[in-house]
Structures are given as C-alpha cells and as structure tokens.
C-alpha cells in the first residue's frame with residue numbers, strides 16, 4: 001500500500017516537472033490524422049532531461065541485448081530491434097500515462113485498448129535504407145472493415161538530422177491492399193509511388209509520434225557517425241492479435257505498484273523474476289538493406 005502511494009506521488013511529481021501543460025486534445029484531429037496520413041505527433045511532450053534519461057536506459061538495455069545471443073534482432077546492416085521489459089525504463093509509466101498517449105489510444109482504439117509491446121530500434125552509423133514496408137500484414141478489420149485496430153508510438157532519444165537516416169512514411173498507405181504480393185513488403189515496382197509521397201520525420205527530443213504500423217514506411221540510410229535510438233510502444237484494440245507475437249512481462253512488485261487504471265491497459269505476464277525475452281518476430285524482409293544509390297524500382 002505504501003508502495004502504491006509512493007508510486008502515485010512519483011507520477012504526480014513527474015506531471016508537474018516533466019510534461020507539457022495539459023492540453024485539450026482534439027478528437028477529430030487525432031482521428032483525421034491517423035485515418036488520413038496515418039501519422040501524428042505531439043511536439044515537446046517531454047523535457048529534454050526526461051528524454052536523456054530514456055536514452056541512458058535504452059543504452060544500457062542495448063548493450064545487454066547485444067551481449068545475449070538472440071537478444072537483439074537484426075533489421076538490416078547495423079540496425080537492430082530490441083524488445084524490452086518495460087520496468088527497466090524509469091520513464092515507462094510517464095509514457096503510458098502521458099495525456100496525449102492516453103487520448104490517442106482512447107480515440108482510435110476505444111476505452112479497452114491494451115499495451116502489448118515495448119522496445120526500441122537502433123539504426124546505427126552505416127545502416128542502409130530499409131525496403132518500404134508495413135510492420136505486419138493488414139488485418140481483416142482494416143482491409144475489409146476499414147478500421148485501425150492497432151497503433152505504434154515512437155519517441156526519439158536524439159534530435160534527428162537529415163544525415164541520421166530519418167524515418168519516412170508514405171502518408172495514406174495504411175489503406176493500401178497489397179493483395180497478390182507480399183503482405184508487408186510492396187513490390188519494387190510500387191516504390192516510386194511511395195517515394196513520391198514520402199515525408200521525412202525530423203523528430204526532436206521530447207516529441208512523441210503515433211502511427212498506424214500499416215502505413216508504409218522505412219528507416220533511411222544513416223550517413224552520420226551517430227546512432228538514432230527510438231523507443232517503440234505497440235498498442236492494440238481488443239480485437240487485434242499483436243499481443244500473440246510479444247511476451248510483455250512485469251514483475252509482481254512493479255505490477256502491484258501501478259494504479260488499477262494503468263494495469264487495465266497492459267496485456268502482460270506477471271512474473272516473480274523477469275525471463276530473458278525470446279525475440280520472436282524476426283522480419284526476414286528487413287534483414288537486407290537497400291543502398292541509397294541503388295535503383296529504387298520502377299523503370
């Protein structure tokens with residue numbers, strides 16, 4: 001009980017210290033952005049000091065993952081994805097209780113949304129372009145039902161510059177039916193369409209973005225000498241099945257310390273001690289990178 005009260009106090013302190021002033025988040029703008037472009041952002045949601053702490057926690061977890069066989073998944077040359085135990089991030093509760101994150105989840109996924117994945121991408125120096133892709137095949141709910149039932153949130157840990165291989169999206173392509181081809185990797189003949197649509201996202205420390213992971217996107221070639229670690233949070237509507245591919249674990253002590261309202265939104269195993277995460281969703285199509293000079297498809 002004491003623990004619970006202390007935790008609440010921590011959250012409240014962080015509210016006043018580290019968060020943007022509460023704003024009325026416009027439901028129609030959120031729906032319009034995610035159903036339209038498939039990508040929205042909240043600029044300056046966290047302080048730079050808070051993001052620096054996130055970056056430090058991620059750096060520790062990245063070193064641990066690289067040292068453990070199977071701990072970090074290759075996503076192309078010098079590009080990794082690592083799924084994590086949320087409680088290893090000091091700011092995890094700040095992220096999932098951030099009023100903009102809560103508003104976006106509620107408006108798009110409904111009141112029973114569930115957090116199913118926490119991890120980070122690290123595109124390092126020398127990482128190549130990724131092939132244009134979506135992170136998983138479009139479910140029936142989206143293809144036939146024309147409804148988004150999952151979201152991916154990203155928080156950059158560094159100020160992204162042009163030479164760091166920014167993230168790019170092709171707005172509106174969350175609705176594309178890739179029938180007849182690979183369900184995640186559009187054929188190269190289609191790439192010129194995505195290149196023409198492409199928007200580069202030069203996120204700054206403190207920004208949070210939300211996207212449909214179905215919106216066709218790619219990490220671009222990192223030509224700088226700095227890596228660009230970015231936190232990833234996956235959230236499902238009750239009918240989505242993405243939790244099946246992940247194994248979110250919280251220790252009993254941490255779980256019990258969370259307010260009931262927060263617990264309600266996490267699909268996880270409650271464990272005595274954290275098991276090493278068995279990364280199960282290698283995406284074969286991402287293992288090869290595309291050199292920036294390489295012809296981008298089409299004729």
Ligand SMILES: O=C(O)CCC(=O)C(=O)O
Pocket residue numbers: 075081121123130135166167217218219220230286
């Ligand atoms: O580079 C990024 O920010 C995202 C990478 C990505 O889309 C992926 O690995 O699936």
Ligand SMILES: [Fe+2]
Pocket residue numbers: 133134135217
């Ligand atoms: Fe991706």
